[in-house]
Amino acid sequence: MSTQQKKSKYEIDMCNGSILDKLISFSIPLMLSGILQLLFNAVDIIVVGRFTGSEALAAVGSTTALINVFVNFFIGISLGSNVLAARFYAAGKDKEMSETVHTAITLALISGIVMGIVGVVSAKGALQLMDTPDNVLDLSTLYMRIYFVGMPFFMLYNYGAAILRAVGDTKRPLMFLIVSGATNVVLNLILVIRFHLGVAGVAIATVISQGISCVLVLRCLYYSEGSYQLRFSKLGMKARYVKQIFQVGVPAGIQSTIINFSNVLLQSSVNSFGSVAMAGYTAANNILGFLYVSVNSITQACMSFTSQNYGVRKFKRMDRILLECLGLTVTVSLIFGGGSYLFGSELMHIYTKSADVVACGTDIMLYTTVTYFLCGIMDLFPGALRGMGHSAVPMILSVVGTVGTRIVWIYWVFPQHRALDFLFISYPVSWILTIVMQVICFYFVRKRVHGKD
Incomplete structure (x- = not known):
């Protein structure tokens, strides 16, 4: 073609x-x-708010700004992957396109693992710095730690979807989110209402649904016939592509992170x-x-x-x-x-x-x-x-x-x-x-x- x-x-x-x-x-x-990505968190707080109580609702909600500070820098960098992949794809540079895809997916995996470890280890201390009230601190910490276990899935989906959108494919990422979003809703209802897991239940549901969307997008890239086909044996990072991805993505990531930091300060004021x-x-x-x-x-x-x-x-x-x-x-x-x-x-x-x-x-x-x-x-x-x-x-x-x-x-x-x-x-x-x-x-x-x- x-x-x-x-x-x-x-x-x-x-x-x-x-x-x-x-x-x-x-x-x-x-x-x-x-909107579908937001439904992950929306369903969490709706279910936990209606079936567990306002303290659990506050616990889940108080983590949102903090989580965004952690992850949005790397999500901003995915914009660099999108721009670079689109440039090579439009120019018909198949070799460069393939190397960009494998560099981006490797970068997503590594950043997801790093963010997962950092989030789990620093969750309680970061929430305390935000003056999270004692009556919700433990619940907020539990939610945040479980959420960050799924960070590699979250990163891989976002970078994979960025590559698909770079070649003009917006329909399949949307379909993947519909599947994972529906799974999130069902699991929330089962884990919170049936098994009474509360905050832990909605966090587990989110991680599982993110895992599903991650698998779907990687499977899509794996079975693609074009230059953006993914082969796990080719995963690795080439410095020249990382540099170009960072040149585009880092400013966007920095802006998003700093703006979300101001929202953390605002959250601290609300907490008072x-x-x-x-x-x-x-x-x-x-x-x-x-x-x-x-x-x-x-x-x-x-x-x-x-x-x-x-x-x-x-x-x-x-x-x-x-x-x-x-x-x-x-x-x-x-x-x-x-x-x-x-x-x-x-x-x-x-x-x-x-x-x-x-x-x-x-x-x-x-x-x-x-x-x-x-x-x-x-x-x-x-x-x-x-x-x-x-x-x-x-x-x-x-x-x-x-x-x-x-x-x-x-x-x-x-x-x-x-x-x-x-x-x-x-x-x-x-x-x-x-x-x-x-x-x-x-x-x-x-x-x-x-x-x-």
Whole structure:
């Protein structure tokens, strides 16, 4: 099969014709995949919240930000694997493509084992540093340790899926997540309701479901006929591919890790209000996660479309892409975000029966989901900048704008007005300040790029 045939079968022509319908076609599979991955944690906290209690709910939820700090750096690096594999695949460089695949899978396996060991060993100490209350500390530690046992499965799936998406295959990773997600639901219900394993039950279910998705994606790569075929005898890391993967992926990983570190600081502030506030934040934050993946899929589309058009010097089309993405982001954010708040009480009742937790979570959502269109706009400009080859700039701006603002807010502003709702005003404030910086930067980069035309 020729490269052109492969492209016509799997890919979208991002450089010609209409834009909006192609953006939607590109975004929806990513959106659905992200939502399904979130369902792992969502089902955990729903089941444990309804059938074990609010302390168990708080225990599971209090680990989320900390787990993200541990894993998101390596998930960011998987973006480098995706970009490098896509580059070689499009160029028809089969040898380089195969070596990239085997380097990426080896990197995923090693990083998964390392993260598993680090997570198990440091779980309790890290949770104590976050001021996790004593009444949930042991449960949180247990959940986190079991979760990290499955880290090699988690890493292998994400890197394997990144390779499949690099060659235009978004359908099979989505199907694998449907299978593993359904397994997670069934196992949660059996282990928690039938065997009364509580927090341990939902953690075990998550590890098993991640193992299933890992096996499915590796099996898919193994039986592939193309240049991305996986052979375990060829596993190993070649320095030149590791270097190129890191050049693309490390800035994204650093940005994600530092932003999640600011969320850990926020979690510590929430913890100081007790287990009811922790449970409310857990549920509200999980709902926000679904909103994030929906909007982030548009950001990913913006980056890919901009990158291809930058490569063929269609600079005016890049402007149209950004405008279409802005309209799509604001529309999706307002519909999903506004809807989440309007039906906040009903959504919160999915997670918990406690009226106090529901009220607390709904209050938090006013400041996070309703204003989420600001976060969508904030992320779009870095997406466009990365598409033009400026990967370090959005990292710096995001860290300074988002993380810097929240640190200042948590340590200097919040102590003067100790109230839970005041704490979460830091979300829209940090988004607005970051937008201003990124728009200014984008203006100068765009001016320089158009000057080349």
